[in-house]
Amino acid sequence: MLSEHEPKIAEGCRIETTTFGRFVEIGAFTDILNCEIGDYSYCSRRCDFANARIGKFVNIASGVRVGATDHPLDTASLHHFLYRSASYWEDAEDDAAWFEKRAARVTEIGHDTWLGHNAQIKPEVTVGHGAVVASGAVVTKDVAPYAIVAGVPAAKIRDRQPVEIAERLMALAWWDWGHHQIRAALEDFRALKAEAFLEKYGG
Numbered sequence: 001m002l003s004e005h006e007p008k009i010a011e012g013c014r015i016e017t018t019t020f021g022r023f024v025e026i027g028a029f030t031d032i033l034n035c036e037i038g039d040y041s042y043c044s045r046r047c048d049f050a051n052a053r054i055g056k057f058v059n060i061a062s063g064v065r066v067g068a069t070d071h072p073l074d075t076a077s078l079h080h081f082l083y084r085s086a087s088y089w090e091d092a093e094d095d096a097a098w099f100e101k102r103a104a105r106v107t108e109i110g111h112d113t114w115l116g117h118n119a120q121i122k123p124e125v126t127v128g129h130g131a132v133v134a135s136g137a138v139v140t141k142d143v144a145p146y147a148i149v150a151g152v153p154a155a156k157i158r159d160r161q162p163v164e165i166a167e168r169l170m171a172l173a174w175w176d177w178g179h180h181q182i183r184a185a186l187e188d189f190r191a192l193k194a195e196a197f198l199e200k201y202g203g
Helices: 096-104 163-172 179-184 186-191 194-201
Strands: 014-016 031-037 048-054 107-109 147-150 155-159
Touching: 048 096, 163 194, 179 186, 186 194
Parallel strands: 014 031, 031 048, 048 107
Antiparallel strands: 147 155
16 A cells, blocks of 8 residues: 555665655656655656656656756767766766756646656646646647647647636646545546536535
8 A cells, every 4th residue: 555654666766856745656667866746646667757846646657758858969069978077087077067957947747647658758848737648759848737748749639628627627626635535535536527526526
């Protein structure tokens, strides 16, 4: 069973400067650097997250990369000897400014989102609440709430919910409910379509 006190982290993970919410699960051989991962969110195996704020109830399939880092494109070389210099020369230091700039390019993943297998979300992109990113998509621009995007680069396919319903779901913000409140509504989460759920719960 998952715990509200500490994340369930599978074997082979590398995690640095990251905070976790309640009931979080991290799949095997996942790398996480400089992230916040919200309550109830989980990922499958072999994911890679850097410099990201991942919301609550986020569903992340295997092989997903969030905040995929870039190389410098306007210099004479794009190789990482430019900024990981200490790995190559004893008298050289790593380029701290480069790493600070990289860390500042935060990717935002909204609540109740789904990132499909091998999807990639680039730095400084926001994926809105309730959105779906299809398998293999490369997201280079913001994704609207409750949109479904696919392709390389990712483009909108359709809305997951009509705009009116999406706005009501965001206003209801069920993802902020308490653990027991969600449990009490579990059968309705399972059985009711979104509009009927909103009618019952005042959204």
